[in-house]
Structure formats: C-alpha cells, structure tokens
Amino acid sequence: MTEDLVRLSRDVMQQLNEKQRQVFRLTYFEGKTQSEIAAELEAPLGSVKTWARVISKMLRKQGAITPGKVCMCGSI
Numbered sequence: 001m002t003e004d005l006v007r008l009s010r011d012v013m014q015q016l017n018e019k020q021r022q023v024f025r026l027t028y029f030e031g032k033t034q035s036e037i038a039a040e041l042e043a044p045l046g047s048v049k050t051w052a053r054v055i056s057k058m059l060r061k062q063g064a065i066t067p068g069k070v071c072m073c074g075s076i
Contacts, residue, residue, distance in 0.1 A: 012058045019043070023051045 013021055022041060026032045034052060038045040 012055070012062055015058060016055065019047075020051045020055060023048060024055050027052060027055075 013024060016024060019041065023037055026037045026040065027034075032040070034048045035045060037043075038048045041048065
C-alpha cells in the first residue's frame with residue numbers, strides 16, 4: 001500500500017467511532033464478512049452494514065477506494 005493510502009486510512013480512522021473502527025479493522029485487516037463481524041461484536045447485522053456503508057463513503061470521499069481500487073490496509 002502506498003504511503004498516501006495509509007495516510008488516508010489513518011485520517012478516516014480518526015473520524016470513526018469505536019464500533020466503526022472495529023468494523024474497519026475486521027473488514028480491511030482481518031478480511032471478515034459482515035455476518036462474522038456482527039457475531040463477533042454481538043451487534044445486529046443491519047448495524048454492521050450501516051457502519052460499513054459509512055466507512056465506504058468516507059474512504060471514497062478521501063479517494064482511498066474507487067471502482068477497481070480498494071484500500072487494503074496493512075498497518076494503521
């Protein structure tokens with residue numbers, strides 16, 4: 001991952017609440033599905049989907065993800 005994407009990911013992480021940060025970490029670092037995340041966090045699947053959608057919008061706005069390019073963060 002380029003330094004720019006790491007910086008963008010860090011910027012996004014700072015804007016997220018704790019649950020959203022957990023979803024970000026579990027999705028992009030651990031590659032878990034939304035169903036797996038919901039079970040691990042003991043949260044409704046709908047909430048996980050909402051948090052994931054918020055994260056995706058923020059990453060798109062920052063330019064970290066576009067069609068065909070996904071920020072797969074190695075270490076934040």
